[in-house]
Amino acid sequence: METERTSLKLQDQLCFPLYTASRLVTQCYAPILNTLGITYPQYLVLLVLWENDAVNLSFIADRLQLQSNTLTPLLKRMQELGLITRTRSETDERNIIIALTTNGKTLRQEAANIPQYLADKLPLSAEEARQLYHILYKLIGNV
Amino acid sequence: METERTSLKLQDQLCFPLYTASRLVTQCYAPILNTLGITYPQYLVLLVLWENDAVNLSFIADRLQLQSNTLTPLLKRMQELGLITRTRSETDERNIIIALTTNGKTLRQEAANIPQYLADKLPLSAEEARQLYHILYKLIGNV
DNA sequence: TATATTTGTATCGTGAGCGATATAATCGTT
């Protein structure tokens, strides 16, 4: 109903369950990511690098929809953890090349079971997960 | 497919569009909330108080699924903005009663158009919004 | 009525997010 999308009741807001679900799902990752010594945003960076190693910051920024003011300190912490290296490109010194260390690459095997671990934790059917995925990407693509 | 929920590809993760959609939708609120001089989490607190004024911190914590370590400083900032008062309960001094000021109450009228403003911004059909809402609450309720 | 437990809130430290702005390297245009 139209009133449900335009009232000021908390229960009628779509944004609130989105905000809350995002936080709660992130918290679901915490136990297993803690065993790897990383945070959820750091895990996302690793997902990018496991697919495309040795990319510049902008590449990661584009894939994760994050900006340099978020990524620069985040990547510095990952460097301190020994997961990545940060090297200025020789061909274009504006670029900083982010590459996995041996540790960062090795972590991929330890992370292999994380998606299944989470799929088991979330109380969604395959069909609901598919619907949610579809709607969220529609949201992201056009907002 | 099962592999889609259990691979380490960024595109196969359900958590990532959830995390991103949440951030992007919050960013959608920023322009209109800026005109009111408040942030998105502060807006959520106001939604609670506009429905139930003069409640303790735990009530807000329960409704928003946030903890005191998040809410205490957030509420202090809202007090400094002149939106709420924070008063110790006389019957039980452990409780701190959060109540709207006149300013806080007045803001409700200025916020009345926010839900419609956002519904127009989000590229979802009524049916998609309903589905999303339903799935997200299922997620929140059981995680 | 002491004392242990529970409850409600606050404090501390760390890591995001993000608007605004800065800076240096590169590119385009003249």
Add this chain to the structure above:
DNA sequence: AACGATTATATCGCTCACGATACAAATATA
């Protein structure tokens, strides 16, 4: 070659989130 525009990243300041912990008030139990 000079210089303005663009690009890539970094810095600053502020506001969340949240785990861990502290602390006082209230309650339960001995």
